[in-house]
Structures are given as structure tokens and as C-alpha cells.
Amino acid sequence: MDKVMRLTTERGVVLFSKSSCCLCYAVKILFQELGVTPTIHEIDQDPEGREMERALMRLGCKAPVPAVFIGGKLVGSTNEVMSLHLGGGLIPLLRPYQAFC
Amino acid sequence: MDFPSTQFVPSRIMGTYQPIHQIGMWGENFKSIGNPSISASVIVEVDNKLENESETASHEMPAPSCKHDQEASKPFDKIQRRLAQNREAARKSRLRKKAYVQQLESSRLKLMQLEKELEQAREQGLYIGGGLEAGHLGFSGAVSPGIAVFEMEYKHWMQVQNRQLGELRTALNAQISDIELRIVVENGMSHYFELFRMKSTVAKADVFYVMSGTWKTSAERFFSWIGGFRPSELLKVLLAQLDPLTDQQIFEVCNLKQSCQQAEDALSQGMEKLQETVSATLAAGQLGQGTYFPQVAMAMEKLEALVCFVNQADHLRQETLQQMSHILTTRQAARGLLALGEYIQRLQDLSTLWATHPREPA
Numbered sequence: 136m137d138k139v140m141r142l143t144t145e146r147g148v149v150l151f152s153k154s155s156c157c158l159c160y161a162v163k164i165l166f167q168e169l170g171v172t173p174t175i176h177e178i179d180q181d182p183e184g185r186e187m188e189r190a191l192m193r194l195g196c197k198a199p200v201p202a203v204f205i206g207g208k209l210v211g212s213t214n215e216v217m218s219l220h221l222g223g224g225l226i227p228l229l230r231p232y233q234a235f236c
Numbered sequence: 237m238d239f240p241s242t243q244f245v246p247s248r249i250m251g252t253y254q255p256i257h258q259i260g261m262w263g264e265n266f267k268s269i270g271n272p273s274i275s276a277s278v279i280v281e282v283d284n285k286l287e288n289e290s291e292t293a294s295h296e297m298p299a300p301s302c303k304h305d306q307e308a309s310k311p312f313d314k315i316q317r318r319l320a321q322n323r324e325a326a327r328k329s330r331l332r333k334k335a336y337v338q339q340l341e342s343s344r345l346k347l348m349q350l351e352k353e354l355e356q357a358r359e360q361g362l363y364i365g366g367g368l369e370a371g372h373l374g375f376s377g378a379v380s381p382g383i384a385v386f387e388m389e390y391k392h393w394m395q396v397q398n399r400q401l402g403e404l405r406t407a408l409n410a411q412i413s414d415i416e417l418r419i420v421v422e423n424g425m426s427h428y429f430e431l432f433r434m435k436s437t438v439a440k441a442d443v444f445y446v447m448s449g450t451w452k453t454s455a456e457r458f459f460s461w462i463g464g465f466r467p468s469e470l471l472k473v474l475l476a477q478l479d480p481l482t483d484q485q486i487f488e489v490c491n492l493k494q495s496c497q498q499a500e501d502a503l504s505q506g507m508e509k510l511q512e513t514v515s516a517t518l519a520a521g522q523l524g525q526g527t528y529f530p531q532v533a534m535a536m537e538k539l540e541a542l543v544c545f546v547n548q549a550d551h552l553r554q555e556t557l558q559q560m561s562h563i564l565t566t567r568q569a570a571r572g573l574l575a576l577g578e579y580i581q582r583l584q585d586l587s588t589l590w591a592t593h594p595r596e597p598a
Contacts, residue, residue, distance in 0.1 A: 157513060157541050158548070161506025168498050198544075213548055220495045221555045223488075 136190035138183060143194075143204045147232045148173035151191055151202040154180060158213055159201040165216070169226065170233040173203075205229065311415045318419060329392065333385060340384050382441030389434055390451050393427070400424055401577040408570055418566050424573040428557055432550040435463065443542045453587035456580070462503065462549035467556035468496040470576060474560070477575040478568055488563045492556065499552055507545055514538045 143149055148166065150173040152159035166173050178184040178191075178200065188199040196202045196212055203210040205228045210216060219225040400423060407420045439446045449457040449464075459465060471493045481489065517535040521528070561569050 155513070155538075157506045157510040158544050160509045161502040161545075161548075164505045165498060165502035168501060213544075214551055217499050217548065217552055218555050220499060221492060221552070221559050223491055223495070225495075 136186055139187050139190040142176055143209070144207045145174055146206070148229065149204040150175045151187070151200050152177055153200050156200055162201045162203065162213060162216060169229055171229050172234065311413060314416060315419065333389065336388055337381055337385060340381050380441045382438050383445050386434055386438040387451060393431055393434070397427060397577060400427060401574060404570055404574040408574065414566050417570055421561070421566055421569045421573060425557060425561060429554060432554050435550055436547055439543050439546045443546055446546050447542070453584045454590065455583045455587040461500070462507065463546045464549060464553060466500060467553050468493055468500060471496060471556065473579050474572050474575060478564070478572055485563055492559050492563070496552065496556055503545060503548055503552070510538070510541055510545065
């Protein structure tokens with residue numbers, strides 16, 4: 136889907152979320168703690184939301200949200216983000232985009 | 237590494253297993269593979285062929301990874317025996333589970349019948365027993381077989397856990413090779429992963445059951461965080477037990493602890509948000525009018541997310557264990573597992589002591 140592809144290639148950290156999803160909220164909090172402000176797309180508030188959901192699942196996300204892209208590459212859902220973080224691999228990916236006030 | 241294939245097959249195996257050329261094949265594979273974890277799965281593959289079993293029993297007890305070793309022929313024997321034991325244990329466990337579920341189902345039907353008779357007797361004005369409020373015990377269909385099976389499996393899990401702790405203690409005191417110690421460590425790790433799988437299954441049946449921690453002792457429940465221990469708390473306990481660590485190891489463990497804490501914070505805040513959401517949904521509209529099914533139905537939908545949180549929390553626990561096993565040496569990992577296991581035993585003993593110590597009469 137064009138819209139999703141375009142959005143994922145945006146620079147920086149992109150998070151596809153739903154405003155009602157509490158697990159998405161947890162991921163947002165994690166990024167906040169790590170000093171990153173992701174570009175958030177709430178697909179439940181998007182008129183093309185259903186299409187976007189399907190597109191995300193086709194890209195390999197088992198649950199459509201949360202879906203995290205960093206620098207245009209799919210990192211994955213909560214599982215992958217947590218594993219990456221505990222393994223020490225998340226912060227290096229985020230470094231270019233970190234901004235601690 | 238050189239593995240002359242003929243030396244590998246003890247004669248007692250010859251009678252029941254496939255011809256040697258397959259072992260030769262395995263020996264060739266083992267020679268060329270540098271990655272320990274790949275060679276472990278090769279062992280499992282050949283083992284299945286050897287045993288000629290159609291049952292994929294080994295998936296329940298993943299094969300331990302072994303490091304390359306010049307004199308691997310003795311531990312090979314032990315590895316084979318250990319794998320066979322594991323398979324046997326898994327098979328027996330499945331049979332036990334099947335028998336138990338069948339027994340449960342028939343008991344459940346009997347109970348439903350009894351409750352019906354009770355209700356009929358009550359309606360006829362006969363008072364029977366006290367405290368048996370209709371439906372409160374929830375026997376009519378609400379004794380989830382999933383929970384009953386989990387409780388049985390958990391009891392067995394604890395028995396195996398205690399046995400493994402004994403093995404760890406013995407292994408650490410004896411002069412065993414790193415390969416053999418690695419097997420004991422991998423068994424311990426797999427055992428925890430098995431628990432997470434069990435919890436995931438029962439969480440689908442009743443997530444509140446997992447959250448309440450009724451299957452654990454009271455002192456363990458005191459420390460409960462989303463259905464289990466906080467990984468960062470366990471790391472604190474472990475750190476003190478693992479001296480001496482290299483500077484590099486200390487650095488890595490501290491990073492792990494910090495990442496854990498950040499992940500835990502995120503999940504905790506997500507849980508708070510879930511509570512707020514469920515509460516708001518439930519309280520929507522006017523309270524006091526007496527009709528509220530839509531709110532309850534919607535709240536139930538929101539609650540589904542709780543299963544995801546429980547799974548995420550267990551995933552965090554599993555990842556923490558994995559990462560620690562990468563950072564530590566085999567010996568340190570063995571000591572760590574033993575320390576963890578004994579810490580939990582102390583908590584359980586605390587619960588027992590607390591339950592039995594004399595108190596002031598009310």
C-alpha cells in the first residue's frame with residue numbers, strides 16, 4: 136500500500152499505533168524514556184486505517200500495531216522491540232534520533 | 237575436529253538403530269559446523285532418525301547446545317541418554333495430562349448434575365449445607381480444564397525444578413566438564429521456558445488466574461508484577477551471587493538491568509492505561525439506572541489486551557534469562573540458576589512459615 140510504504144520510509148522512528156491500544160502506549164513510553172520522539176500514525180483515526188492494517192500485516196507484523204520502523208526498516212512489534220532493547224541493539228539504532236532535553 | 241564414525245556407535249545401540257552410515261553422516265556434519273547451536277539441532281535430527289520415532293517428542297525439550305570438545309565421545313553417550321530420558325519424560329507427561337483431563341471432564345459432568353439436583357432440592361424448600369450460594373463456586377462450566385491442567389502441570393514442574401536444583405548443586409561440586417555442565421544449564425533454562433509456555437496457554441483460558449498468582453505461594457505473590465517476578469529484581473538478587481565478574485561482564489549486566497527497568501516501566505504504564513480504559517468504559521453512562529450490559533461487554537473487549545501484557549511480561553523474563561546466559565560463563569550461569577532457584581525456595585518456605593506461625597487470637 137502506497138501510503139504505508141511512504142510513511143515507513145520517513146526519516147527517523149515511525150510508530151504505527153491505535154489510540155485505544157495500551158500496548159502501543161507502552162511502546163510510546165519506552166521511546167520517551169530513551170529520549171526519542173517517534174512519528175506516530177494512529178491508524179484507527181485514519182480513514183484508510185483498515186487498508187493500512189492489512190498492509191502492515193503483509194509487511195510481516197503479526198499484530199498490525201504497534202509496528203516500529205527505524206530509518207525505513209521494519210523493527211517489528213512489542214516483542215522485537217523489547218528483545219532488541221534487552222540485547223543492547225535498540226539504543227545504537229536510536230542514537231541518531233535521540234534528543235535529551 | 238575428528239570424529240571417526242565407527243567409534244561413535246556403542247554396540248548396544250547397533251541392534252535397534254539404523255545403520256552406521258547415518259552416524260557417519262552426522263559425524264561429517266559435526267566436523268564442518270562451527271556453530272554450537274546448529275550442531276545441537278543436528279544431534280536431535282539424527283536422534284529422531286535413529287529412534288525411528290514418528291512422534292516429535294524432542295520439541296518439548298529442546299536439545300542442549302554443546303561446545304566443541306576434543307574428547308566428546310564420553311559426553312556423547314551421556315547426551316544421548318539425557319535426550320532419551322527427556323523424550324521419555326515428555327511422553328509420560330503427555331499421557332498423564334491426557335488421563336487427567338479425561339478424569340476432569342467426567343468429574344465436571346458429575347458436578348453439574350449434582351448442582352442441578354441441589355438447586356431442585358432448594359426450590360423444594362430443603363436447606364442443604366451452608367455457603368453454597370448458587371453459581372458462586374462457579375461449578376457450572378466455569379472450572380476451566382485449562383486451569384486444572386495447569387495446576388497439575390505446575391506441581392510437576394516444581395518437582396522437576398527441585399530435582400534440577402539438586403543436580404546443579406552436585407554438578408557444581410563435582411569435577412565435570414564444561415560440556416556436561418552446559419547440558420545441566422540448558423536443561424534449567426529450558427525448564428523456565430516451559431513454564432512460560434504453560435502460562436501463555438492458561439492465560440488464554442483465564443488471564444485473571446495468571447494475574448492473581450493463586451498457583452504460587454503467598455510470599456511469591458507479594459512480589460508479583462504482571463503475573464510473575466520483576467526481571468530487574470531478580471537481576472539484583474543474582475548480581476550479588478555471581479562474584480567475581482569481569483569488568484566487561486559487570487558493564488553488560490548493568491546495561492541489561494537498566495534496559496529491563498526501562499521495559500518494565502513502559503509495560504507498567506501501559507497496564508495503568510489499561511486499568512483507566514477499562515474503568516472508564518465500565519463507568520460510562522449513568523451509574524444507578526440498572527441497565528448496563530453494553531458497558532460490561534465493551535469493557536470485556538478492552539480486557540483482552542491483558543493477555544498481551546502477561547505475554548509481554550513473560551517474554552521480558554525469558555529474554556532476561558537468555559541475555560544473562562550469553563553474558564555469563566557456563567559455571568557462572570549454573571551458579572546463577574542455582575541461586576535463583578534457591579531464592580524462590582526461600583520465598584516458598586517463608587510462605588509456609590508465615591502460614592503456620594502462631595498468631596494472637598482475634
